Amino acid sequence: MTRNIKTTGIVCEYNPFHNGHILHIKKTRELTEPDVLICVMSGNFVQRGEPAITNKWDRATAAIRHGVDLVVELPFIYATQSADAFAQGSIETLKLLKVDNIVFGSESNNIRKLEELLHIDDDIASLKTEGISSAKAYERLYGELHPNDILGLNYVKHARNNDIEAYTIQRTNSYHNQNMEGSISSATAIRNQIYKHEDYEYGTPMNNLNDNFKMEHYYPYIKMLLLTTPAKELKKSFLMDEGIENNLIKNCKIADAYEEFLNLCISKRYTKSSIQRTLVHLMNHTYKNDADFLPELNHVRILAFNQKGKDYLHTLKEDIIIASKFNQIPSPYREMELKATQVYSYPLSITKQKEMAATELQPPRYIKD
Known part of the structure; x- marks a missing residue:
């Protein structure tokens, strides 16, 4: 060719x-x-x-x-x-x-x-x-x-x-x-x-x-990360911007199920997809520095x-x-x-x-x- x-x-x-x-x-x-x-x-x-x-x-x-x-x-x-x-x-x-x-x-x-x-x-x-x-x-x-x-x-x-x-x-x-x-x-x-x-x-x-692969199956892992990671460390996670970490922490303390958690987090500022992308990077331990220096x-x-x-x-x-x-x-x-x-x-x-x-x-x- x-x-x-x-x-x-x-x-x-x-x-x-x-x-x-x-x-x-x-x-x-x-x-x-x-x-x-x-x-x-x-x-x-x-x-x-x-x-x-x-x-x-x-x-x-x-x-x-x-x-x-x-x-x-x-x-x-x-x-x-x-x-x-x-x-x-x-x-x-x-x-x-x-x-x-x-x-x-x-x-x-x-x-x-x-x-x-x-x-x-x-x-x-x-x-x-x-x-x-x-x-x-x-x-x-x-x-x-x-x-x-x-x-x-x-x-x-x-x-x-x-x-x-x-x-x-x-x-x-x-x-x-x-x-x-x-x-x-x-x-x-x-x-x-x-x-x-x-x-x-x-x-x-x-x-x-x-x-097998639905976000609700990952919720125990997500919840554990949110409840055991200090907010100042969460802010280093990629896409964790505009104070979303406080919103996530607050709502995961309330919600026992993923859909309930997600619905509590959705707002004028935070859409379903933007929240989920943030959670994906949280689970994957993607940090802002990782993205900035790729x-x-x-x-x-x-x-x-x-x-x-x-x-x-x-x-x-x-x-x-x-x-x-x-x-x-x-x-x-x-x-x-x-x-x-x-x-x-x-x-x-x-x-x-x-x-x-x-x-x-x-x-x-x-x-x-």
Whole structure:
């Protein structure tokens, strides 16, 4: 293969991989006609601040089996932040992979509208200083936007800065829809079916999914950390800002169950997702200094590929660090990923925890065409 290769990227979580994602992959190929289709995917924790419903290796494998050529991992530190940082890390990863285009699902399906909104000069960060959440800051700045359009706005911003062309396809269901809508349903609806132990397999090619990984299973660990760590130490935890540690401590003393705790914490300033992302970093012992002094992103961690994806990586090996072995990941990122997998396995038996820790060290999965 030569470097004159047309490449398209998808940013994804596949939580879980479902029939709507298969349609997205198909339409992405029709729209951009890539030689190689690449996904950058969140690992075992996702952007909503929750554990993924199943491990990253199985989700990456499902993507390769249904039309993707290469799946790389979005580093933990980016996968568990708000829309801007999530998009920045995703686009920087795709840039390292020399991707030409990105295609994302959008409720508005209007790339020009998203580009025009970027000309508004006000700063989200400055609005947040008024004590409102990021979601409300976006609404004040840009008007009402759906979740994928908020992400899309940030994809467009960072893609433009990295010479990647952005395209949208129409999202066919609501991101937050709680109910199954036939064979193409939202990931939220599929997860709810799984949590209720009801049939979900008509919505996804993945099977043997279960409710092992829910935030409520981590609540004893969260509560212990909040009640045994001094507030001044909690403030050193990544994303522990604006006095949220006091809110968390106060409410975990009251609440015996996770949902009760979360509902007590949610406010105008603290949204559900922002609280959960803060808790994920608390559990993973991610500190502000860890994030502030991370080296520049110059590696890609490979999760799965087919032969075409493998061949494409050979064209890049002199330009970036291609981490096909765990010890090839630069040390600060590697330590975060290992901790994330160990924390992710917390609800499992000791034997299963050891097995999952071992998977973090495994090579990428090669899927034959």
